[in-house]
Amino acid sequence: MKRGVVYTETIVHSPPELFAREVPYQLAIIDLEGGGRVTVRIAGERVAIGDTVKWLESRNGIDFFEKTS
Protein backbone atom coordinates (compact mmCIF):
# COMPACT_ATOMS: atom_id res chain seq x y z
CA MET A 1 0.00 0.00 0.00
CA LYS A 2 1.36 3.42 -1.02
CA ARG A 3 2.30 5.76 1.81
CA GLY A 4 3.78 9.22 1.83
CA VAL A 5 4.52 12.39 3.78
CA VAL A 6 2.74 15.69 3.10
CA TYR A 7 5.18 18.18 1.49
CA THR A 8 2.53 20.92 1.15
CA GLU A 9 -1.25 21.25 1.05
CA THR A 10 -4.20 23.56 0.46
CA ILE A 11 -7.97 23.58 0.73
CA VAL A 12 -9.61 24.69 -2.51
CA HIS A 13 -12.70 26.90 -2.21
CA SER A 14 -12.83 28.33 -5.73
CA PRO A 15 -12.85 25.37 -8.11
CA PRO A 16 -12.67 24.87 -11.85
CA GLU A 17 -16.05 23.98 -13.44
CA LEU A 18 -15.34 20.28 -13.35
CA PHE A 19 -14.98 20.12 -9.55
CA ALA A 20 -17.61 22.73 -8.67
CA ARG A 21 -19.69 20.25 -6.66
CA GLU A 22 -16.79 18.98 -4.56
CA VAL A 23 -15.62 22.16 -2.77
CA PRO A 24 -14.12 22.61 -0.34
CA TYR A 25 -11.58 19.88 -1.01
CA GLN A 26 -7.99 19.33 0.11
CA LEU A 27 -5.11 18.91 -2.31
CA ALA A 28 -1.64 17.87 -1.24
CA ILE A 29 1.74 17.28 -2.79
CA ILE A 30 3.20 14.24 -1.07
CA ASP A 31 6.62 12.65 -1.01
CA LEU A 32 6.01 8.95 -1.60
CA GLU A 33 7.77 6.31 0.44
CA GLY A 34 10.50 4.95 -1.81
CA GLY A 35 10.74 8.17 -3.82
CA GLY A 36 8.67 10.40 -6.07
CA ARG A 37 6.46 13.41 -5.46
CA VAL A 38 2.82 13.52 -6.60
CA THR A 39 -0.24 15.76 -6.31
CA VAL A 40 -3.19 13.94 -4.75
CA ARG A 41 -6.54 14.54 -3.10
CA ILE A 42 -7.03 14.05 0.63
CA ALA A 43 -10.10 12.26 1.98
CA GLY A 44 -11.43 12.62 5.51
CA GLU A 45 -9.48 14.44 8.20
CA ARG A 46 -7.53 17.53 7.16
CA VAL A 47 -3.75 17.02 6.89
CA ALA A 48 -0.79 19.36 7.47
CA ILE A 49 2.82 19.46 6.28
CA GLY A 50 4.75 16.53 7.73
CA ASP A 51 1.72 14.30 8.28
CA THR A 52 1.93 10.71 7.08
CA VAL A 53 -0.77 9.63 4.65
CA LYS A 54 -1.72 6.34 2.99
CA TRP A 55 -3.51 5.56 -0.26
CA LEU A 56 -7.25 5.10 0.26
CA GLU A 57 -8.88 4.66 -3.13
CA SER A 58 -9.05 5.82 -6.71
CA ARG A 59 -12.19 7.66 -7.84
CA ASN A 60 -12.52 8.41 -11.55
CA GLY A 61 -8.78 7.90 -11.88
CA ILE A 62 -7.97 10.36 -9.07
CA ASP A 63 -5.90 9.04 -6.17
CA PHE A 64 -7.24 9.85 -2.71
CA PHE A 65 -5.00 9.55 0.34
CA GLU A 66 -5.96 9.74 4.02
CA LYS A 67 -4.15 10.57 7.22
CA THR A 68 -2.71 7.55 9.05
CA SER A 69 -3.82 7.30 12.63
Add this chain to the structure above:
Amino acid sequence: MALADAGVAAEAVESFYLGNFAGPSFAGQNHLAPYVASGAGIRGVPATRFEAACASSGSAFFHAVTAVAAGVYDVAVAAGVETMTCQPTPRVTEILAGAGDLAGEVRVGATFPSLFAMIARRHMHEFGTTREQMAAVAVKNHANGALNPLAHLRKRITMEQALAGKPVSEPLTVYDCSLISDGAAAVVIIPLERARDFPGISLRILGIAQASDYVALDAKDDITSFRANRVAAEKAYRMAGLGPGEVDLAEVHDCFTIAEIVALEDLGFVARGEGGPATVAGWTALNGRLPVNTSGGLKSKGHPVGATGVGQICDLAIQMRGAAGERQVERRRVGLAQNLGGSGATSVVTILGAA
Protein backbone atom coordinates in the same frame (compact mmCIF):
# COMPACT_ATOMS: atom_id res chain seq x y z
CA MET B 1 -0.58 54.19 -29.23
CA ALA B 2 2.91 52.72 -28.80
CA LEU B 3 3.70 53.63 -32.42
CA ALA B 4 2.47 57.21 -31.98
CA ASP B 5 4.34 57.55 -28.68
CA ALA B 6 7.57 56.33 -30.29
CA GLY B 7 7.05 58.42 -33.43
CA VAL B 8 7.10 55.33 -35.64
CA ALA B 9 4.85 54.83 -38.68
CA ALA B 10 3.04 51.48 -38.93
CA GLU B 11 4.66 51.01 -42.36
CA ALA B 12 8.12 51.12 -40.73
CA VAL B 13 7.46 48.06 -38.54
CA GLU B 14 9.40 45.05 -39.83
CA SER B 15 8.13 42.35 -37.49
CA PHE B 16 5.30 41.95 -34.97
CA TYR B 17 5.44 39.75 -31.85
CA LEU B 18 2.21 39.18 -29.95
CA GLY B 19 1.93 37.66 -26.49
CA ASN B 20 -1.41 36.01 -25.82
CA PHE B 21 -2.16 33.13 -23.49
CA ALA B 22 -5.61 31.88 -24.35
CA GLY B 23 -7.47 34.08 -26.80
CA PRO B 24 -8.96 31.05 -28.54
CA SER B 25 -10.37 29.78 -25.21
CA PHE B 26 -11.47 33.12 -23.76
CA ALA B 27 -12.88 34.70 -26.90
CA GLY B 28 -12.85 31.95 -29.55
CA GLN B 29 -10.57 33.99 -31.81
CA ASN B 30 -7.51 32.26 -33.18
CA HIS B 31 -4.81 33.57 -35.55
CA LEU B 32 -4.47 36.58 -33.28
CA ALA B 33 -1.10 38.03 -34.31
CA PRO B 34 -2.07 39.15 -37.84
CA TYR B 35 -5.51 40.05 -36.47
CA VAL B 36 -4.04 42.52 -33.96
CA ALA B 37 -1.19 43.68 -36.24
CA SER B 38 -3.48 44.55 -39.12
CA GLY B 39 -5.76 46.40 -36.71
CA ALA B 40 -2.77 48.60 -35.92
CA GLY B 41 -2.03 49.09 -39.63
CA ILE B 42 0.89 46.66 -39.63
CA ARG B 43 0.66 44.41 -42.71
CA GLY B 44 2.97 42.47 -44.98
CA VAL B 45 5.47 41.51 -42.24
CA PRO B 46 5.88 38.50 -39.95
CA ALA B 47 3.21 38.57 -37.23
CA THR B 48 3.51 35.74 -34.74
CA ARG B 49 1.77 34.79 -31.52
CA PHE B 50 3.80 33.68 -28.48
CA GLU B 51 2.26 31.58 -25.71
CA ALA B 52 4.05 31.06 -22.41
CA ALA B 53 1.13 31.21 -19.97
CA CYS B 54 1.30 34.46 -17.96
CA ALA B 55 4.74 35.16 -19.45
CA SER B 56 3.38 35.17 -23.02
CA SER B 57 4.18 38.78 -23.80
CA GLY B 58 7.40 38.70 -21.78
CA SER B 59 8.41 35.94 -24.17
CA ALA B 60 7.18 37.89 -27.22
CA PHE B 61 9.25 40.87 -26.01
CA PHE B 62 12.32 38.69 -25.40
CA HIS B 63 12.13 37.27 -28.93
CA ALA B 64 11.57 40.69 -30.49
CA VAL B 65 14.61 42.06 -28.65
CA THR B 66 16.67 39.04 -29.70
CA ALA B 67 15.82 39.53 -33.38
CA VAL B 68 16.63 43.26 -33.29
CA ALA B 69 19.85 42.66 -31.37
CA ALA B 70 20.86 40.05 -33.96
CA GLY B 71 20.40 42.64 -36.70
CA VAL B 72 17.49 40.88 -38.39
CA TYR B 73 15.12 43.85 -38.00
CA ASP B 74 15.50 47.55 -37.28
CA VAL B 75 11.96 48.14 -36.06
CA ALA B 76 10.00 45.48 -34.18
CA VAL B 77 6.83 45.75 -32.15
CA ALA B 78 6.18 43.51 -29.14
CA ALA B 79 2.65 43.53 -27.82
CA GLY B 80 0.40 41.56 -25.51
CA VAL B 81 -3.34 41.16 -25.37
CA GLU B 82 -5.90 39.23 -23.33
CA THR B 83 -9.63 39.46 -22.81
CA MET B 84 -10.82 37.46 -19.81
CA THR B 85 -13.92 39.09 -18.35
CA CYS B 86 -16.06 37.63 -21.14
CA GLN B 87 -16.12 34.31 -19.21
CA PRO B 88 -17.51 33.45 -15.75
CA THR B 89 -14.92 32.89 -12.98
CA PRO B 90 -15.14 29.04 -12.86
CA ARG B 91 -14.47 28.94 -16.62
CA VAL B 92 -11.60 31.46 -16.27
CA THR B 93 -10.18 29.25 -13.49
CA GLU B 94 -10.36 26.25 -15.80
CA ILE B 95 -8.75 28.06 -18.76
CA LEU B 96 -5.92 29.33 -16.54
CA ALA B 97 -5.41 25.81 -15.17
CA GLY B 98 -4.47 24.85 -18.73
CA ALA B 99 -1.08 26.43 -17.95
CA GLY B 100 -0.50 23.67 -15.38
CA ASP B 101 0.17 19.96 -15.93
CA LEU B 102 -3.13 18.52 -17.14
CA ALA B 103 -2.02 14.91 -16.75
CA GLY B 104 -1.10 15.36 -13.07
CA GLU B 105 -1.95 18.30 -10.82
CA VAL B 106 -4.86 19.70 -12.86
CA ARG B 107 -6.48 16.30 -13.32
CA VAL B 108 -6.84 15.89 -9.56
CA GLY B 109 -8.33 19.36 -9.06
CA ALA B 110 -5.48 21.90 -8.91
CA THR B 111 -6.18 25.49 -9.88
CA PHE B 112 -3.62 28.28 -10.14
CA PRO B 113 -4.61 29.78 -6.80
CA SER B 114 -4.23 26.30 -5.26
CA LEU B 115 -0.74 25.81 -6.72
CA PHE B 116 0.39 29.16 -5.28
CA ALA B 117 -1.43 28.36 -2.04
CA MET B 118 0.74 25.24 -1.76
CA ILE B 119 3.82 27.35 -2.50
CA ALA B 120 2.72 29.75 0.25
CA ARG B 121 2.16 26.93 2.76
CA ARG B 122 5.64 25.56 2.13
CA HIS B 123 7.22 29.04 2.28
CA MET B 124 5.44 29.63 5.60
CA HIS B 125 6.66 26.26 6.86
CA GLU B 126 10.30 26.75 5.86
CA PHE B 127 10.81 30.45 6.54
CA GLY B 128 8.08 31.47 8.94
CA THR B 129 6.41 33.68 6.34
CA THR B 130 3.04 34.85 7.69
CA ARG B 131 -0.42 35.68 6.39
CA GLU B 132 0.21 39.28 7.52
CA GLN B 133 3.37 39.48 5.40
CA MET B 134 1.47 38.29 2.34
CA ALA B 135 -1.38 40.69 3.08
CA ALA B 136 1.19 43.51 3.30
CA VAL B 137 2.02 42.88 -0.38
CA ALA B 138 -1.66 43.34 -1.29
CA VAL B 139 -2.06 46.48 0.86
CA LYS B 140 1.04 48.05 -0.73
CA ASN B 141 0.10 47.19 -4.31
CA HIS B 142 -3.47 48.44 -3.87
CA ALA B 143 -2.10 51.70 -2.42
CA ASN B 144 0.10 52.10 -5.51
CA GLY B 145 -2.67 51.13 -7.92
CA ALA B 146 -5.01 53.68 -6.35
CA LEU B 147 -2.60 56.34 -7.69
CA ASN B 148 -2.39 54.83 -11.20
CA PRO B 149 -5.04 56.09 -13.64
CA LEU B 150 -4.42 53.00 -15.80
CA ALA B 151 -5.09 50.52 -12.96
CA HIS B 152 -8.05 48.14 -13.12
CA LEU B 153 -9.00 48.36 -9.43
CA ARG B 154 -8.09 51.76 -7.97
CA LYS B 155 -8.99 50.92 -4.42
CA ARG B 156 -6.96 51.04 -1.24
CA ILE B 157 -7.42 48.12 1.14
CA THR B 158 -6.54 47.70 4.81
CA MET B 159 -4.59 44.90 6.44
CA GLU B 160 -7.79 43.86 8.25
CA GLN B 161 -9.71 43.58 4.96
CA ALA B 162 -6.91 41.60 3.33
CA LEU B 163 -6.76 39.14 6.22
CA ALA B 164 -10.53 38.71 6.39
CA GLY B 165 -10.99 38.12 2.65
CA LYS B 166 -13.03 35.23 1.33
CA PRO B 167 -10.83 32.13 1.07
CA VAL B 168 -9.95 31.11 -2.50
CA SER B 169 -7.45 28.37 -1.73
CA GLU B 170 -6.14 28.31 1.83
CA PRO B 171 -4.12 30.20 3.01
CA LEU B 172 -4.83 32.57 0.08
CA THR B 173 -7.88 34.83 0.18
CA VAL B 174 -9.37 36.84 -2.63
CA TYR B 175 -7.01 39.68 -1.61
CA ASP B 176 -3.97 37.49 -2.24
CA CYS B 177 -5.03 36.89 -5.85
CA SER B 178 -4.52 39.09 -8.90
CA LEU B 179 -7.47 40.33 -10.91
CA ILE B 180 -9.27 38.86 -13.89
CA SER B 181 -8.71 41.66 -16.38
CA ASP B 182 -8.90 42.70 -20.00
CA GLY B 183 -5.91 44.60 -21.32
CA ALA B 184 -3.30 45.23 -23.94
CA ALA B 185 0.17 46.75 -24.12
CA ALA B 186 2.76 47.37 -26.84
CA VAL B 187 6.32 48.64 -27.18
CA VAL B 188 8.62 49.47 -30.12
CA ILE B 189 12.14 48.04 -30.21
CA ILE B 190 14.96 49.48 -32.34
CA PRO B 191 18.75 49.00 -32.38
CA LEU B 192 20.81 51.53 -30.39
CA GLU B 193 22.45 52.76 -33.62
CA ARG B 194 19.06 53.99 -34.84
CA ALA B 195 18.18 55.82 -31.61
CA ARG B 196 18.70 59.24 -33.22
CA ASP B 197 16.11 58.41 -35.87
CA PHE B 198 13.52 57.69 -33.21
CA PRO B 199 13.72 60.39 -30.54
CA GLY B 200 10.45 59.13 -29.01
CA ILE B 201 12.19 55.96 -27.83
CA SER B 202 13.73 56.69 -24.51
CA LEU B 203 14.97 53.58 -22.74
CA ARG B 204 17.80 51.11 -23.23
CA ILE B 205 17.49 47.38 -22.72
CA LEU B 206 20.56 46.64 -20.60
CA GLY B 207 19.89 42.96 -20.07
CA ILE B 208 17.23 40.38 -20.83
CA ALA B 209 16.84 36.62 -20.43
CA GLN B 210 14.13 33.99 -20.59
CA ALA B 211 14.40 30.65 -18.78
CA SER B 212 12.22 27.57 -18.45
CA ASP B 213 11.57 24.70 -16.05
CA TYR B 214 9.14 21.82 -15.43
CA VAL B 215 5.47 22.78 -15.84
CA ALA B 216 4.23 20.63 -12.94
CA LEU B 217 4.75 22.06 -9.47
CA ASP B 218 5.33 18.57 -8.03
CA ALA B 219 8.20 18.00 -10.50
CA LYS B 220 10.26 20.77 -8.90
CA ASP B 221 12.65 19.92 -6.05
CA ASP B 222 11.98 23.16 -4.20
CA ILE B 223 8.78 25.16 -4.63
CA THR B 224 9.74 28.07 -2.35
CA SER B 225 11.95 29.47 -5.11
CA PHE B 226 11.72 29.24 -8.91
CA ARG B 227 14.79 28.05 -10.75
CA ALA B 228 13.61 29.79 -13.95
CA ASN B 229 13.54 33.11 -12.05
CA ARG B 230 17.04 32.61 -10.69
CA VAL B 231 18.52 31.56 -14.04
CA ALA B 232 16.85 34.39 -15.99
CA ALA B 233 17.88 36.95 -13.35
CA GLU B 234 21.48 35.79 -13.28
CA LYS B 235 21.75 35.98 -17.07
CA ALA B 236 20.04 39.37 -17.28
CA TYR B 237 22.25 40.84 -14.52
CA ARG B 238 25.35 39.49 -16.26
CA MET B 239 24.29 40.98 -19.61
CA ALA B 240 23.60 44.32 -17.96
CA GLY B 241 26.80 44.24 -15.92
CA LEU B 242 24.75 45.11 -12.86
CA GLY B 243 23.71 43.49 -9.61
CA PRO B 244 20.42 43.57 -7.72
CA GLY B 245 21.76 46.35 -5.48
CA GLU B 246 21.91 48.71 -8.46
CA VAL B 247 18.24 48.36 -9.41
CA ASP B 248 16.19 51.49 -8.59
CA LEU B 249 12.68 50.11 -9.09
CA ALA B 250 11.04 46.85 -10.15
CA GLU B 251 7.82 45.50 -11.56
CA VAL B 252 7.52 41.87 -10.45
CA HIS B 253 4.95 39.19 -11.19
CA ASP B 254 2.58 39.32 -8.21
CA CYS B 255 -0.04 36.97 -9.64
CA PHE B 256 -0.44 36.03 -5.97
CA THR B 257 1.03 37.86 -2.99
CA ILE B 258 3.40 34.97 -2.24
CA ALA B 259 4.74 35.26 -5.81
CA GLU B 260 5.99 38.80 -5.09
CA ILE B 261 7.71 37.56 -1.93
CA VAL B 262 9.37 34.71 -3.86
CA ALA B 263 10.35 37.12 -6.67
CA LEU B 264 12.08 39.51 -4.25
CA GLU B 265 14.15 36.56 -3.05
CA ASP B 266 14.81 34.96 -6.45
CA LEU B 267 15.90 38.28 -7.97
CA GLY B 268 18.47 38.70 -5.21
CA PHE B 269 16.90 41.82 -3.70
CA VAL B 270 16.68 40.09 -0.30
CA ALA B 271 17.91 36.80 1.16
CA ARG B 272 15.77 33.65 1.07
CA GLY B 273 12.92 33.95 3.56
CA GLU B 274 13.32 37.73 3.89
CA GLY B 275 10.74 38.75 1.27
CA GLY B 276 7.87 38.90 3.76
CA PRO B 277 9.67 40.81 6.53
CA ALA B 278 11.14 43.27 3.96
CA THR B 279 7.63 44.02 2.68
CA VAL B 280 6.25 44.63 6.17
CA ALA B 281 9.23 46.91 6.88
CA GLY B 282 8.23 49.10 3.92
CA TRP B 283 11.36 48.27 1.95
CA THR B 284 9.35 47.82 -1.28
CA ALA B 285 6.90 50.70 -0.77
CA LEU B 286 6.80 53.78 -3.02
CA ASN B 287 9.15 55.61 -0.65
CA GLY B 288 11.16 52.50 0.26
CA ARG B 289 14.68 51.47 -0.65
CA LEU B 290 13.43 49.54 -3.71
CA PRO B 291 9.91 50.47 -4.85
CA VAL B 292 8.24 47.33 -6.24
CA ASN B 293 5.11 47.32 -8.40
CA THR B 294 4.59 51.06 -8.34
CA SER B 295 1.91 50.46 -11.02
CA GLY B 296 -0.18 48.51 -8.53
CA GLY B 297 1.12 45.25 -9.95
CA LEU B 298 -1.03 42.41 -11.15
CA LYS B 299 -2.94 42.73 -7.89
CA SER B 300 -4.36 46.21 -8.49
CA LYS B 301 -3.30 47.35 -11.97
CA GLY B 302 -4.69 44.02 -13.18
CA HIS B 303 -3.54 40.81 -14.84
CA PRO B 304 -4.74 40.36 -18.41
CA VAL B 305 -2.36 37.41 -18.52
CA GLY B 306 -1.02 37.61 -22.07
CA ALA B 307 -0.54 41.39 -21.84
CA THR B 308 1.21 41.48 -18.48
CA GLY B 309 4.86 41.09 -19.56
CA VAL B 310 4.83 43.98 -22.02
CA GLY B 311 2.59 45.91 -19.63
CA GLN B 312 5.37 45.74 -17.02
CA ILE B 313 7.83 47.23 -19.53
CA CYS B 314 5.36 50.09 -20.19
CA ASP B 315 4.95 50.63 -16.42
CA LEU B 316 8.73 50.91 -15.98
CA ALA B 317 8.88 53.32 -18.94
CA ILE B 318 6.26 55.59 -17.34
CA GLN B 319 8.32 55.77 -14.13
CA MET B 320 11.71 56.05 -15.83
CA ARG B 321 10.50 58.94 -17.98
CA GLY B 322 9.29 60.70 -14.85
CA ALA B 323 5.66 60.55 -15.99
CA ALA B 324 4.18 58.62 -13.05
CA GLY B 325 2.53 61.61 -11.39
CA GLU B 326 1.57 61.12 -7.75
CA ARG B 327 3.36 57.80 -7.56
CA GLN B 328 6.61 59.02 -9.18
CA VAL B 329 9.73 57.58 -7.56
CA GLU B 330 12.95 59.59 -7.23
CA ARG B 331 15.60 57.08 -8.23
CA ARG B 332 14.72 55.86 -11.72
CA ARG B 333 17.87 55.10 -13.69
CA VAL B 334 17.65 51.29 -13.63
CA GLY B 335 14.37 49.36 -13.73
CA LEU B 336 13.80 45.61 -13.63
CA ALA B 337 10.77 43.63 -14.84
CA GLN B 338 10.12 39.98 -13.98
CA ASN B 339 7.34 38.10 -15.77
CA LEU B 340 6.47 34.57 -14.61
CA GLY B 341 4.62 31.88 -16.55
CA GLY B 342 2.66 29.15 -14.78
CA SER B 343 4.03 27.99 -11.45
CA GLY B 344 7.54 28.91 -12.55
CA ALA B 345 7.86 27.07 -15.88
CA THR B 346 8.81 30.29 -17.67
CA SER B 347 10.46 33.44 -16.39
CA VAL B 348 11.54 36.51 -18.30
CA VAL B 349 13.72 39.12 -16.60
CA THR B 350 14.44 42.47 -18.27
CA ILE B 351 16.70 45.26 -17.03
CA LEU B 352 16.08 48.71 -18.48
CA GLY B 353 18.32 51.76 -18.25
CA ALA B 354 17.48 55.41 -18.72
CA ALA B 355 18.77 56.59 -22.10
